[in-house]
Amino acid sequence: MPSSSESGPIRVSFRRRMMNHVVTLAAAMAVLLVLVPLTAIFAYLVYKGVGSLNWAFLTQIPKPVGEPGGGMANAIAGSALILLIASAMGVPIGIGAGIYLAEYARNRMGDLVRFTADVLNGVPSIVVGIVAYGIVVLAQGHFSALAGGFALGMMMIPTITRATEEMLLLVPRAIREAAYGLGISRWRTTLSITLRTATSGVITGVMLAFARVAGETAPLLFTAFGNQYWNWKINQPTAALSLQVFTYAISPFDEWHRQAWAGALILIVLIVIAVSALRMAASRGMLKGSS
Amino acid sequence: MSNRALGAPRSPGPQPVVKSGIASEASSRSQALLKAGNPRIWDGLFHLAMLACALCVLALVGVIIYELTTRSQLSWKAFGWRFFFASEWDPVNEHFGAWPFVYGTIVSSLLALFLAVPLALGVAMFITEMCPRGLQEALAFATELLAAIPSVIYGLWAIFVLVPLLREYIEPWLARYFGWTGLFTGAPYGIGMLAAGMILAIMVVPIISSIAREVMMAVPQQQREAVLALGATRWEMIRIGVLRNARAGILGAVILGLGRALGETMAVTMVIGNRPEIAASLFAPGYTMASVIANEFSEAATDTYLSALVQVGLALFLVTIIVNILAQVLVWSVTRGMPARGHA
Numbered sequence: 063m064p065s066s067s068e069s070g071p072i073r074v075s076f077r078r079r080m081m082n083h084v085v086t087l088a089a090a091m092a093v094l095l096v097l098v099p100l101t102a103i104f105a106y107l108v109y110k111g112v113g114s115l116n117w118a119f120l121t122q123i124p125k126p127v128g129e130p131g132g133g134m135a136n137a138i139a140g141s142a143l144i145l146l147i148a149s150a151m152g153v154p155i156g157i158g159a160g161i162y163l164a165e166y167a168r169n170r171m172g173d174l175v176r177f178t179a180d181v182l183n184g185v186p187s188i189v190v191g192i193v194a195y196g197i198v199v200l201a202q203g204h205f206s207a208l209a210g211g212f213a214l215g216m217m218m219i220p221t222i223t224r225a226t227e228e229m230l231l232l233v234p235r236a237i238r239e240a241a242y243g244l245g246i247s248r249w250r251t252t253l254s255i256t257l258r259t260a261t262s263g264v265i266t267g268v269m270l271a272f273a274r275v276a277g278e279t280a281p282l283l284f285t286a287f288g289n290q291y292w293n294w295k296i297n298q299p300t301a302a303l304s305l306q307v308f309t310y311a312i313s314p315f316d317e318w319h320r321q322a323w324a325g326a327l328i329l330i331v332l333i334v335i336a337v338s339a340l341r342m343a344a345s346r347g348m349l350k351g352s353s
Numbered sequence: 354m355s356n357r358a359l360g361a362p363r364s365p366g367p368q369p370v371v372k373s374g375i376a377s378e379a380s381s382r383s384q385a386l387l388k389a390g391n392p393r394i395w396d397g398l399f400h401l402a403m404l405a406c407a408l409c410v411l412a413l414v415g416v417i418i419y420e421l422t423t424r425s426q427l428s429w430k431a432f433g434w435r436f437f438f439a440s441e442w443d444p445v446n447e448h449f450g451a452w453p454f455v456y457g458t459i460v461s462s463l464l465a466l467f468l469a470v471p472l473a474l475g476v477a478m479f480i481t482e483m484c485p486r487g488l489q490e491a492l493a494f495a496t497e498l499l500a501a502i503p504s505v506i507y508g509l510w511a512i513f514v515l516v517p518l519l520r521e522y523i524e525p526w527l528a529r530y531f532g533w534t535g536l537f538t539g540a541p542y543g544i545g546m547l548a549a550g551m552i553l554a555i556m557v558v559p560i561i562s563s564i565a566r567e568v569m570m571a572v573p574q575q576q577r578e579a580v581l582a583l584g585a586t587r588w589e590m591i592r593i594g595v596l597r598n599a600r601a602g603i604l605g606a607v608i609l610g611l612g613r614a615l616g617e618t619m620a621v622t623m624v625i626g627n628r629p630e631i632a633a634s635l636f637a638p639g640y641t642m643a644s645v646i647a648n649e650f651s652e653a654a655t656d657t658y659l660s661a662l663v664q665v666g667l668a669l670f671l672v673t674i675i676v677n678i679l680a681q682v683l684v685w686s687v688t689r690g691m692p693a694r695g696h697a
Contacts (some may be wrong), residue, residue: 092475186616277503
């Protein structure tokens with residue numbers, strides 16, 4: 063605060079100094095107020111979740127209402143299945159579109175794709191659910207893991223596309239030119255040199271997209287639908303961790319509430335691991351070859 | 354540097370060995386890279402494959418628009434534009450009007466912005482301009498963490514922590530001291546519009562503050578130095594040097610938060626009460642566009658019912674898209690290096 067020193071030639075009036083302090087205090091209060099729910103949510107998750115977490119929760123399927131015990135093993139597996147399908151769809155298309163934007167389309171067409179990706183990013187997740195219902199569920203005739211994966215895959219694409227593009231653009235031109243100079247063809251250069259140089263950045267983007275859809279519930283409500291039993295078939299209704307947490311949270315049973323907290327804890331632990339890994343990758347530097 | 358770009362070095366050993374090792378590895382690698390068939394054909398194929406991926410992105414948005422418009426045809430034909438302003442939602446007799454949902458969406462989102470914007474701007478200001486370097490990184494991480502929590506967990510927390518808190522303490526207090534405004538009357542259920550607005554506010558704060566932070570950091574340092582040189586206090590420097598230059602982008606951040614609040618589904622569905630009613634009091638239960646789809650879509654028995662829900666979805670889609678595009682343009686105007694000048 064250089065201006066508040068009284069010795070200088072400029073005398074700062076009391077009112078202005080007070081205003082400065084008031085605003086600083088208000089901003090600090092805002093930070094505290096925002097940190098309160100953050101810590102409260104994590105504290106509650108750990109406090110309620112850890113108490114309900116046990117081996118049965120991780121290995122058993124839900125028991126009928128009224129019977130104690132049971133778990134969410136099928137929901138954890140279902141989430142894994144759905145996310146696998148989503149990644150199988152979202153990652154290649156996202157990376158491909160990112161490569162196209164960075165390497166081939168510094169033009170009008172590129173602008174259009176970029177804009178469309180941003181639009182896709184802003185589509186409410188519940189609307190994505192409606193579309194997946196119309197395309198996959200109606201075509202198949204029933205709810206399925208495939209439909210859920212399709213919905214989440216759709217949501218992964220724009221994030222991955224934009225991240226890939228950004229990372230590829232960070233790779234210096236000289237590296238591409240060096241490869242061309244060695245007589246390496248363009249596609250080989252893109253895959254084995256440019257993309258490879260940007261690998262850690264692209265992985266960060268993929269994980270960001272993954273973390274974002276891992277906890278999504280709304281698009282799964284009428285695509286994956288949920289299931290009280292084991293299911294490994296991709297064309298059958300499938301349980302998902304987030305769906306199960308939702309169903310249990312709005313139920314009137316204490317036992318289910320307890321399990322909802324445990325499920326939420328598992329969900330958040332998985333996501334926090336992904337986000338911190340991402341953070342670490344980001345701080346290690348996106349590009350190995352440059353700088 | 355070129356060999357690092359190839360991703361070659363993993364374990365550096367003693368000097369001379371490394372040199373020859375890299376050289377031979379690099380040469381064998383480039384041999385492998387050169388071997389692949391006719392480069393013209395492969396280049397063409399690769400280009401086409403990448404183009405196909407990009408076209409997938411275009412196609413997805415096309416498919417969204419197509420699906421939403423065709424599947425809502427029935428409802429458009431039956432109700433037209435009046436759909437959005439009629440307030441009767443009666444699935445049994447197939448009378449559908451979406452006004453209670455439109456109203457609930459608007460009120461809960463505006464309430465969320467009202468609560469979130471001052472907080473988010475305070476946080477952004479504190480992180481970029483006021484706090485010590487060491488704390489900067491940690492606070493930015495904490496707010497990002499808040500953005501990574503899934504919506505359903507916010508909802509869970511809201512049901513078991515926020516709602517009881519509202520019911521026992523906050524709502525009675527508001528009713529006693531602010532009941533005269535008409536906004537805080539009726540029985541304090543806890544569940545209702547106020548709970549939805551508050552949980553939405555908690556959810557949009559990190560979005561608004563992280564974009565606002567980005568925008569504020571894009572303001573050139575000279576702007577700050579110039580204002581400080583004129584003898585401004587720190588707050589005056591922020592107000593004149595930073596906020597004024599970044600205002601278009603900050604508005605963009607707020608609108609982006611609005612876009613998120615409008616489309617938010619799970620947390621709101623869990624605490625808003627899900628009753629298609631319009632009440633002046635914020636204690637009363639309500640319903641939003643996203644939550645009516647979430648609750649009733651898989652139970653919609655008739656074609657008209659389903660179609661009406663898709664029409665709600667279409668409206669939600671169009672509104673969020675417009676809001677998001679507007680926000681993007683505003684944010685770009687600042688971060689692209691040209692401070693927006695409103696009225697020069």
